[in-house]
Amino acid sequence: xxxxxxxxxxRLHRAAVDxxxxxxxxxxTVPQIAERAGLTTRTFxxxxxxxxxxxxSDDAITADAARLMxxxxxxxxxxxxxxxxxxxxxxxxxxGSRSEVRRVRALIAADPALQERDLQKRAxxxxxxxxxxxxxxxxxxxxxxxxxxxxxxxxxxLERWLDEPAxxxxxxxxxxxxxxxxxxxxxxxxxxxxxx
Amino acid sequence: xxxxxxxxxxRLHRAAVDxxxxxxxxxxTVPQIAERAGLTTRTFxxxxxxxxxxxxSDDAITADAARLMxxxxxxxxxxxxxxxxxxxxxxxxxxGSRSEVRRVRALIAADPALQERDLQKRAxxxxxxxxxxxxxxxxxxxxxxxxxxxxxxxxxxLERWLDEPAxxxxxxxxxxxxxxxxxxxxxxxxxxxxxx
DNA sequence: TCCTTCATGACACGACGTGTCATCACAATA
DNA sequence: TATTGTGATGACACGTCGTGTCATGAAGGA
Numbered sequence: 001x002x003x004x005x006x007x008x009x010x011r012l013h014r015a016a017v018d019x020x021x022x023x024x025x026x027x028x029t030v031p032q033i034a035e036r037a038g039l040t041t042r043t044f045x046x047x048x049x050x051x052x053x054x055x056x057s058d059d060a061i062t063a064d065a066a067r068l069m070x071x072x073x074x075x076x077x078x079x080x081x082x083x084x085x086x087x088x089x090x091x092x093x094x095x096g097s098r099s100e101v102r103r104v105r106a107l108i109a110a111d112p113a114l115q116e117r118d119l120q121k122r123a124x125x126x127x128x129x130x131x132x133x134x135x136x137x138x139x140x141x142x143x144x145x146x147x148x149x150x151x152x153x154x155x156x157x158l159e160r161w162l163d164e165p166a167x168x169x170x171x172x173x174x175x176x177x178x179x180x181x182x183x184x185x186x187x188x189x190x191x192x193x194x195x196x
Numbered sequence: 197x198x199x200x201x202x203x204x205x206x207r208l209h210r211a212a213v214d215x216x217x218x219x220x221x222x223x224x225t226v227p228q229i230a231e232r233a234g235l236t237t238r239t240f241x242x243x244x245x246x247x248x249x250x251x252x253s254d255d256a257i258t259a260d261a262a263r264l265m266x267x268x269x270x271x272x273x274x275x276x277x278x279x280x281x282x283x284x285x286x287x288x289x290x291x292g293s294r295s296e297v298r299r300v301r302a303l304i305a306a307d308p309a310l311q312e313r314d315l316q317k318r319a320x321x322x323x324x325x326x327x328x329x330x331x332x333x334x335x336x337x338x339x340x341x342x343x344x345x346x347x348x349x350x351x352x353x354l355e356r357w358l359d360e361p362a363x364x365x366x367x368x369x370x371x372x373x374x375x376x377x378x379x380x381x382x383x384x385x386x387x388x389x390x391x392x
Numbered sequence: 393t394c395c396t397t398c399a400t401g402a403c404a405c406g407a408c409g410t411g412t413c414a415t416c417a418c419a420a421t422a
Numbered sequence: 423t424a425t426t427g428t429g430a431t432g433a434c435a436c437g438t439c440g441t442g443t444c445a446t447g448a449a450g451g452a
Binding site for chain 2: 406407408409410416417418
């Protein structure tokens with residue numbers, strides 16, 4: 001028999017989500033989370049750098065993104081590649097877990113400290129994309145803009161996708177929403193007086 | 197004679213910047229800042245919600261942005277308006293204070309907690325712009341994308357502007373860098389396969 | 393059997409941030 | 423001149439966050 005119950009990290013995460021939904025993020029203390037998970041406060045901080053991280057650790061989105069950029073098909077222009085990778089993320093990471101995503105997003109929306117951490121995760125994603133395009137030979141300005149564009153499109157599309165009131169089954173596929181938002185971006189930037 | 201020395205808030209801000217430059221952000225304690233400013237810890241937290249805010253309070257960038265959007269000339273299309281307002285901000289807020297801006301940016305770049313707060317400020321700016329364009333009748337998706345675009349362009353241009361090694365006098369005008377980055381955005385989104 | 397590894401527990405501690413009450417210059421008013 | 427109110431600050435207590443450090447004991451290999 002094992003000395004400790006398995007998946008301490010997962011237990012802490014689930015206990016935290018439950019408690020945050022019951023009482024809100026701020027009033028929930030780390031000792032409370034640890035106790036519900038059957039662990040100590042010190043152990044909590046061994047698994048998560050701080051109280052906020054417990055909500056985001058599952059993501060692994062930046063790691064996924066780095067892999068997806070490495071596996072990117074060659075020969076596509078920047079925008080086609082962005083579209084291709086965004087649709088892949090939509091289908092593999094988001095499609096099918098709409099209500100779960102919605103749960104976490106609701107928690108984040110309810111607390112400024114969690115919103116800050118969410119922004120940090122988004123910035124990390126933008127940096128992964130920027131660096132990948134810089135490695136592909138894009139000039140630094142374009143690479144930086146593409147990084148921000150990817151994050152912006154993903155986020156705007158996510159909000160729209162989550163806002164649809166219908167059941168998960170009847171909702172618009174996330175990949176289609178991505179296309180819709182990308183088209184809006186293109187229209188926006190195509191207007192006449194772009195350069196000077 | 198007055199009971200307290202004037203400008204407590206400003207003294208706290210300056211003491212904090214000095215100490216952060218001398219020792220770094222994390223090792224500097226709030227009591228230390230307060231003492232150098234001739235005040236108590238409790239008074240520090242009356243002026244700033246937390247330790248990070250002491251670096252950002254001067255900005256007032258979102259307030260400026262809201263005003264600039266209210267005063268926006270009519271009849272311009274979205275992109276022309278964005279360019280006009282960004283150039284205004286470049287000239288009124290940034291031009292002429294390059295070294296001062298660089299000082300604060302260096303502090304922010306050196307500490308993750310400050311980067312998070314910086315991202316929060318950027319998000320607040322994006323929200324101001326989004327809401328202004330939504331009020332002007334743009335559809336929600338476009339308005340959200342424009343908010344993010346403004347922040348992205350401003351930030352990319354800022355990095356480029358600060359990176360120039362030359363003296364402040366010889367540096368490219370910030371407004372010109374804005375145009376350069378805007379042009380890169382337009383080129384990026386103009387490529388063929390935008391929509392579907 | 394011995395030894396190493398590694399996740400966890402136990403404990404102390406400094407720093408952050410807040411609630412609460414006291415203090416006292418300055419202004420307004422009588 | 424006397425009184426009263428306002429508002430910024432000080433003083434103090436306190437709960438929570440996050441870290442450093444050492445001890446413990448199961449698992450696994452030699």
